[in-house]
Amino acid sequence: MNKPKILAVDDDQRMLQSLEKLLLTAGYEVQTAQGGQQAISLLERERYDIALLDIIMPEVGGHQVMDFIQQRNINTMIVVVSGDTSIESAIESLRRGAYDFLRKPYTTEELFKTVENAINRRLLEKENFSLQNKLEQSEKFYRHLVQCSPDIIYILDNEGRLAFVNDRVDSLLGYAPAELIGKHYSDLVYEKDMLTTYHTLSELKANESVFSKAEIRIKYNNSVQEPRFFENSFMLVDRDLANCNIFETVDHGKIVNESDHSSVVFGVARDVTERRRAQEKINYQAYHDLLTGLPNRKLFKDRLSCAIIHSKRDQEQFTVMFLDLDRFKFVNDSLGHMIGDGLLQAVAKRLMHCLRESDTLARIGGDEFMLLAPGVSTSEDAKTIAAKVISALKLPFIVENHELFLGVSIGIVLFPEHGSTMEDLIQHADIAMYHCKAQNKGGYEFYTSHMNKTFSESLSLETSLRKALETEQFAVFYQPQIDISSGAIVGMEALIRWNHPLRGIISPAEFISLAEETGLIVSLGEWIMRTACLELKRWRDSGLTSVRLAVNLSAKQVEQPNFVEKMIEVLNEYDIPGQMIELEITESVIMKDMNSVIQKLSQLSNRGIHIAIDDFGTGYSSLSYLEQLPINTIKIDRSFLRNVKSTTHKSSVIAAIVAMAKGLERNMIAEGVETETQVEYLRTLGCREMQGFLFSKPLGAEAAMRLMLGNPFGHFSYGNY
Ligand code: C2E
Ligand code: CA
Ligand code: CA
Numbered sequence: 174m175n176k177p178k179i180l181a182v183d184d185d186q187r188m189l190q191s192l193e194k195l196l197l198t199a200g201y202e203v204q205t206a207q208g209g210q211q212a213i214s215l216l217e218r219e220r221y222d223i224a225l226l227d228i229i230m231p232e233v234g235g236h237q238v239m240d241f242i243q244q245r246n247i248n249t250m251i252v253v254v255s256g257d258t259s260i261e262s263a264i265e266s267l268r269r270g271a272y273d274f275l276r277k278p279y280t281t282e283e284l285f286k287t288v289e290n291a292i293n294r295r296l297l298e299k300e301n302f303s304l305q306n307k308l309e310q311s312e313k314f315y316r317h318l319v320q321c322s323p324d325i326i327y328i329l330d331n332e333g334r335l336a337f338v339n340d341r342v343d344s345l346l347g348y349a350p351a352e353l354i355g356k357h358y359s360d361l362v363y364e365k366d367m368l369t370t371y372h373t374l375s376e377l378k379a380n381e382s383v384f385s386k387a388e389i390r391i392k393y394n395n396s397v398q399e400p401r402f403f404e405n406s407f408m409l410v411d412r413d414l415a416n417c418n419i420f421e422t423v424d425h426g427k428i429v430n431e432s433d434h435s436s437v438v439f440g441v442a443r444d445v446t447e448r449r450r451a452q453e454k455i456n457y458q459a460y461h462d463l464l465t466g467l468p469n470r471k472l473f474k475d476r477l478s479c480a481i482i483h484s485k486r487d488q489e490q491f492t493v494m495f496l497d498l499d500r501f502k503f504v505n506d507s508l509g510h511m512i513g514d515g516l517l518q519a520v521a522k523r524l525m526h527c528l529r530e531s532d533t534l535a536r537i538g539g540d541e542f543m544l545l546a547p548g549v550s551t552s553e554d555a556k557t558i559a560a561k562v563i564s565a566l567k568l569p570f571i572v573e574n575h576e577l578f579l580g581v582s583i584g585i586v587l588f589p590e591h592g593s594t595m596e597d598l599i600q601h602a603d604i605a606m607y608h609c610k611a612q613n614k615g616g617y618e619f620y621t622s623h624m625n626k627t628f629s630e631s632l633s634l635e636t637s638l639r640k641a642l643e644t645e646q647f648a649v650f651y652q653p654q655i656d657i658s659s660g661a662i663v664g665m666e667a668l669i670r671w672n673h674p675l676r677g678i679i680s681p682a683e684f685i686s687l688a689e690e691t692g693l694i695v696s697l698g699e700w701i702m703r704t705a706c707l708e709l710k711r712w713r714d715s716g717l718t719s720v721r722l723a724v725n726l727s728a729k730q731v732e733q734p735n736f737v738e739k740m741i742e743v744l745n746e747y748d749i750p751g752q753m754i755e756l757e758i759t760e761s762v763i764m765k766d767m768n769s770v771i772q773k774l775s776q777l778s779n780r781g782i783h784i785a786i787d788d789f790g791t792g793y794s795s796l797s798y799l800e801q802l803p804i805n806t807i808k809i810d811r812s813f814l815r816n817v818k819s820t821t822h823k824s825s826v827i828a829a830i831v832a833m834a835k836g837l838e839r840n841m842i843a844e845g846v847e848t849e850t851q852v853e854y855l856r857t858l859g860c861r862e863m864q865g866f867l868f869s870k871p872l873g874a875e876a877a878m879r880l881m882l883g884n885p886f887g888h889f890s891y892g893n894y
Contacts, residue, residue: 177292178202180221182212182238183254184230192225192284199285209233213241221249223291225275228255228262239269250291254279325403325442328410333358333374336437345401345444347394363390363400370405374438377407384408388445402449403442410439462536464514465521473535473543477595480547484588490550491588493543494559494617495602496524497610498566499580499696501540502643503703507747508575515572520579523570527561543602552587552619559583559617578742582610583617591620607639611692637673638684638693642700646672649704650871653880654723654842654864657856660890662881664755664842666723666864667705668871669697689729698730699739706747706754708874713749717881723755723785728762737776744782751781755806759787763798771802778803785842790830799837807834809860811845820853831858852889 179201183189189205196203204219206212210233212226224242228235239251253266256277263274272294275287319326320340328337334357338350346361353361362370366389373387385407390400460472468476480491498520505513517540524534524542533545544562549555563581570577584605592598601620609618618624641647647669654664671679688694702724709722730736744751756777763770763786774784785806786799790813799807813827827843834841843855846865855863868889872880 176200176202177222177295178204178220179288180204180206180212180215180224180249182206182209182224182230182235183227184208185227188227195281195284196288199288201288209235209238212238216242216245216247216249220247222295223250223252223288225252225254225288226271228253228257228266236265236269239266239271243270250295252287252291322441324444325440327440327442329358329374329438329440331437333438346391347398361391363392366390373405373407377409377438378436388449389442391442401444401446404445406441406443408439409436412437465518465536467521467525467542468533468535470535470537470543473533473537473545474595474599476533476535476545477598480545481588481593481595483547489548490590491545491547492549492555492558493545493586493588493598493602494555494562495584495599495606496542496544496562497582497606498540498542499582499610500699501579503700504577504579507703507707508577512572512575512577516570516577516579519570519572520566523565524562527565528558543599550587552585555585555587555619556617559585563616582606584609584620585617586620610696611639638687638691641671641673642693642697646674647697647700648672648873649701649708650873651705651708651877652864652871653869653877653886654721654862655868655886655889656862657852657886657889658861660886660888661884662720662886663862664721664723664864665877665881666757666871667701667708667725669701669725670871685727689727692729694727694729695733698727699743701725702740702743703747706743706749708877709749709753710747711874712878712881713753715878715882717878720881721753721755721783723757725757725787726762728759728765731758731762731770731773732766737773740777740782741780744780751777752783755783755785757785757787757808760789760791763802767798775803778805790826799833799839804839806840806842809841809843811843811865814843814845814847814851814855814865817848817851817854820850820857822854827855828858831860835859 179196181189181192181196181203182205183192184207186207189207193203193205204215204221206215209230212224213233215221216224216238224238226235226238235253235255241247242249242251250273251266251269251271252273252275253263253271254275254277255262255266258276266274272291273287275283279287322339322341325341325345326337326339327335327342330336334355335353338348338353340350342348342350342353358370358374359367369387370389373385377385387405387407389403389405391403392400460469460475461467462469477493483489484491501513501516504516517536521534521536521542524544528534528544529546531547535543535545537543544558546555546558549558562583566579566581570579584602584607586592586598586602586605588598592601604624605618605620608624609616612618650668650670651665652668653662654666655661656663669681669685671681671684673679685694688697705722705724709720712718712720733739740756744754758774778784783805784803785808786804787808788810789807791810807830809827809830813824813830816822817824817827831841840862841860842862842864843851843860844864846852846855846863846867848867851865852863852867868886869880
């Protein structure tokens with residue numbers, strides 16, 4: 174502390190001077206005021222540690238100076254110096270804030286003692302003041318830390334009621350801190366986490382451990398928002414600490430009353446909602462198919478291995494099914510992935526509808542699903558489920574105004590009858606599904622060990638053929654059909670090609686029969702039909718509206734009970750008029766089941782669809798059926814043309830066919846035309862439509878399109894006959 178500064182006030186000049194002298198010699202800094210008025214103006218300007226104040230002065234007296242000091246809240250120690258010895262006067266002075274009283278006349282000793290006293294007191298007060306100040310500052314600081322903490326900080330009293338909570342609870346959960354005071358934690362904790370909270374807190378108290386943690390969801394101050402996740406750290410704390418000012422409750426009450434000896438819980442709740450949600454999302458994504466929301470292959474395998482363990486223990490059996498959608502690829506390829514995705518979602522939804530809650534349906538690949546049905550132990554029960562699934566998918570799906578038809582092939586295995594390990598079960602269900610697909614589209618098939626054997630045996634050929642369909646190794650080529658009277662391309666025959674990854678291009682002659690044997694021709698044929706129709710639609714969209722598409726059909730396709738509906742469905746789907754399609758069938762197809770074939774072809778014919786007899790003349794059947802059949806075109810087999818080496822060639826067969834076709838008023842076309850001579854020969858007979866290498870080999874889609882747009886056969890125009 175610097176030199177103490179004293180203001181001496183007296184109206185008596187002489188007294189004042191001697192007082193000043195005394196104080197100066199004692200080492201104080203002194204200023205004097207002769208009278209009250211001067212004292213006030215000095216006090217207004219400067220600070221004094223002590224004011225030695227005479228009471229009785231003319232005009233402005235000591236009491237008035239004291240009033241001034243009080244009014245202005247001037248911080249100085251007042252020592253009254255007065256000849257007035259009455260007790261009332263002393264009381265009056267003290268009431269006005271005097272610290273001490275020095276009676277005139279006083280000894281030097283008395284003066285110094287009083288002044289020293291006041292100085293010491295003053296020092297003490299100053300120290301106290303700064304200490305208080307510091308405390309207040311630090312309290313403010315800590316209070317700030319608590320209130321502005323990114324975490325919710327709270328104190329639970331010994332009964333679990335909130336005794337303190339910081340402001341963060343407002344921004345995170347929408348509560349005003351005041352409304353929470355006195356509330357029990359169970360009012361805030363999310364129901365499902367109540368037990369955890371209870372256990373954590375009781376354990377903390379029982380073990381007198383200092384610290385514990387728990388992730389607890391806390392409810393919002395409204396029922397709309399989801400509860401948020403908080404990582405809570407609990408600490409048992411001393412009552413005294415809890416009672417410190419920082420945690421004073423809103424009404425400044427103490428947290429724990431004095432009689433209570435149990436400790437309180439100090440808690441810090443950190444909002445980990447975002448982290449939790451991210452975690453959940455990651456977990457979800459790892460185990461679910463995001464498109465349909467169904468479990469994925471990984472989760473399915475988890476559930477399956479659980480089911481195996483369960484079953485072995487409880488002797489409870491279950492069923493696994495492998496589901497593969499039929500025709501999905503066409504939708505995806507022709508209408509695009511958006512529709513394809515929508516369709517998959519709709520399928521998942523429909524499937525979920527016909528399953529029990531305990532069943533697991535997973536999407537394990539593009540259009541492949543697996544089903545785990547616990548408790549389904551007999552083939553009868555499994556059949557019921559399979560039938561339910563099949564009929565559920567039978568109804569058309571409407572996706573963005575498209576009416577879409579799907580089918581499903583299901584392979585079924587029973588545990589443990591058809592396999593005891595996860596791998597076996599999945600593989601066998603897969604095999605059964607493939608068999609189902611190969612036999613008849615749409616249906617189910619139980620696994621048999623025999624299946625496994627034949628399956629492995631034919632694996633190389635059959636599976637590679639099937640794989641080919643899945644991995645798009647097939648392509649449709651197009652060969653033009655020319656009307657030589659105009660030189661115009663009037664048709665295009667769709668011819669399948671297999672681009673084998675190892676063997677290169679394989680001719681249909683090599684694999685069509687295998688496809689027929691295995692039944693795969695049904696799906697292959699449909700693929701060809703759709704692919705070609707899609708292409709035809711492209712032609713039409715490019716203005717090529719008069720080119721007809723010829724598609725080859727095998728007997729197996731025509732035999733399908735829904736063959737007619739299928740055809741019409743496809744044409745409708747691509748918006749193709751019937752007369753733009755010509756279906757090529759061989760005589761053998763007709764001979765197989767004539768009545769049914771006639772009926773089917775008539776139905777198609779009524780729709781305007783053209784029918785052509787392929788390879789005509791090679792069959793040994795009677796020609797009389799031609800009259801009964803709705804045949805538009807007779808296709809003269811290329812073997813008859815092979816020998817035509819001159820324009821005057823005498824072939825009774827070709828001439829007979831041409832004559833018959835004319836008589837029956839059927840259109841005709843010659844295939845395998847390789848030379849100008851053959852063209853000339855056919856022309857003189859009166860056959861105008863031709864197809865063969867002379868004009869063009871079968872071409873890929875792009876080349877075929879270019880050819881049609883180029884009008885390259887104008888020079889073949891011979892005009893009308
Ligand atoms: P097809 O229906 O008689 O088809 C005509 C075949 O003759 C085609 O052979 C074609 O490339 C070939 N060809 C065309 N012009 C000439 C020519 O000037 N000279 C010679 N030597 N050959 C010519 P490809 O494409 O190998 O087809 C062979 C057979 O495979 C077809 O005979 C048909 O029976 C079957 N096939 C082809 N594509 C399909 C299809 O999409 N579905 C069905 N079910 N069968 C198909
Ligand atoms: Ca043909
Ligand atoms: Ca042919």
